[in-house]
Amino acid sequence: MISPTPPRPRPRTLAAELPGLAGREVTLRGWLHRTRRLKALDFLVLRDRSGLAQIVVAAEAERALTARLPEETVLEVTGVATASPQAPGGVEVTSPRLTVVSTPAAAPPFDLFRPSVPAGLPTILDHAPVTLRHPRLRAPHAIAAASVAGFRATLDGLGFTEIHTPKVVGSATESGANVFGLDWFGSPAYLAQSPQFFKQAMVGVFERVYETGPVFRAEPHDTARHLAQYTSLDAELGFVTDHRDVMRVVREVLAGMTAAVRERAGEACAVLDVALPQVPARIPEIHFAEAQELLAAHTEEDPRGEPDLAPAHERWLSQWALREHGSEFLFVTGYPMAKRPFYTHPEPGRPQYSHSFDLLFRGLELITGGQRLHRYEDYLRALAERGESPEPYAGYLAAFRHGMPPHGGFALGLERWTARLTGADNVRLATLFPRDLHRLTP
């Protein structure tokens, strides 16, 4: 009853493999990226997932065919890999036989072969299924994929377990205003703003957990750095001494992500001219109170007494860390409790401050984390102090009723990291199909 294996098509060569195959017959498959017609020759550029390949068409019959082929035609090309100093990678394909696999029904909204992108953001996003084919618009997503792989590999190596938690929850506990509501078989429900409660509960099960998944914020912000859905890279670990144990894991994760981008997305980094950061063995850190003193002494403003840092302050501190410590990363620790969620662990001896941190990267907050409360009675007290009933938190608090170790964790927004790394001026360029205040398609 097992059917015979159908005849296999010719083995495929990827564009990036051409340089090692000079003199051999090869079959490439991909999209017609560009056609340049000279007097006696046509140069075709074929695009596949690995990069670009140059095809030289000299025969009249083939030239008559190429004259009719629009860009983005899907082609199979069989020919001879031929050394040529002028070709990209030093090898091009000559004497090609062309087979049309699929013909486009329309032209892209702009030429995909131009080195820069000749269009504005709305055009790029409205036509994402085709504009993402542009090498510069595709590259950030190769970098994002490599980054997530590095995140997971680092944490796997540190004994973490991956989890998958609900994205729909029964109460809007974390921050009531900015949630999406929905109807769940007749009951009110909400899209999860973070896996915070679940990952903390799972410390009681696996001690060290991570999740890489979507989170939802119904924030009516129309800015270059806010999305209504983004990919949150979350981790949580038990048996910590304090938030510094979490910061040590953050350091390893950043090093692992950077290394994975270097190894797995080198071509994308080259396309975008990405300068990968050095991750120091120990990332410099400064306490929130010291940071305010520094800002008061060296800038025109006096932020002392403010409960948070303004974006301009974050940029100044980032530059300070680069100048003083040669680091593109800076931990700011000890943020005031007033601005942190109720589950944050206060700083012993200075309870107006917390065992929390932000990580600044190239002027922007990239990661937020800290130590959490771990005793049930501390949770009841913290909620009471904020005038909140424990009732909507019952499922969450259950984990702490049954014995939990000191623990902490952090969250990193994947799109924000990718945008910062690639120098994108809008986080939407680091998101395949962004969702925001105004955008629900494609």
Added chain:
Amino acid sequence: MISPTPPRPRPRTLAAELPGLAGREVTLRGWLHRTRRLKALDFLVLRDRSGLAQIVVAAEAERALTARLPEETVLEVTGVATASPQAPGGVEVTSPRLTVVSTPAAAPPFDLFRPSVPAGLPTILDHAPVTLRHPRLRAPHAIAAASVAGFRATLDGLGFTEIHTPKVVGSATESGANVFGLDWFGSPAYLAQSPQFFKQAMVGVFERVYETGPVFRAEPHDTARHLAQYTSLDAELGFVTDHRDVMRVVREVLAGMTAAVRERAGEACAVLDVALPQVPARIPEIHFAEAQELLAAHTEEDPRGEPDLAPAHERWLSQWALREHGSEFLFVTGYPMAKRPFYTHPEPGRPQYSHSFDLLFRGLELITGGQRLHRYEDYLRALAERGESPEPYAGYLAAFRHGMPPHGGFALGLERWTARLTGADNVRLATLFPRDLHRLTP
């Protein structure tokens, strides 16, 4: 400004590391899993993420302390690793000094140390943050984590790129009835039932893509195998000859997942006595029409003319594959077009059948996949034949207007795989915090 490193606590030994450390002083941290009081000694069992460790308490002062400690107390134990033939792993901890890290405020709903779980499903699920600590209830999730790692590693090795796509969409196109609706800043929106359209569009960008993320089905089914949110492992690849190229990737993925479970979740497999399947070099396959002939010839029923297989037929075919081919996996190919989505590629020469497949595993459908249409005009025709307007599909169809190669893909439900592997009789036992018709918490 860099703070001094705080004094480090004693290095921690995990329970699983004890066997190699006989004669050495060690510090364990974990949960008090069980206390057994004998006349002259107490035996404590400490649970951590790696497993269980036995602690022998003989000193009167320590025994007075252990008498007061409820199960699930978080403890630090420093003592001597001592060879003992009776201890699990052959090494126990003697002369311990105990430090209480955290005391539970309440007892679990049942004893977590019983070898089997003395509770029904509602109790298990209602108290998931603590019941998941039971080694038998925790184990499926270690197997799930290893499975996803194997899925990704296999596809990474085959040149796939990971993607992250929207979970909220503007039109309820895939199957109108069973979607969750929500309000998106004043516009109607829906939770995505699958990343189908996005992963197909991304074939035009990366050729080979995968996603591991949540999908949502508002199906009012109250069965042991349906969830309203589950984790879908999706892949899609371009430049295929037909659906068999997709099936070859499925075979590699299953082999990679099984190997990863063996390597990364051996302890969990031992706890649950999991027998991992052999993945044959070529998984047997049978065409839907042949399967119906077989069922008509060898069972009491005659399913010929039916457009789908009943669950009992799937079980019979699974047993047939095991008997005839020694395989716990079976591909059924060529399902009638009438029961497949509009984007399915028909079988050339027999257009009532399709280039699609299901993979049966131990009697149950585990994976669905196939070749898709790739020409724009074929999509327009397929929608027209089903009496549907192309309008709501405009964003999706854009990918095909611009040149797409023959492609196909598949989807695997993580929880269903894990449940089948672990022999769970309800998919909820393979889900950390299930969401269904009746359940929205914890």
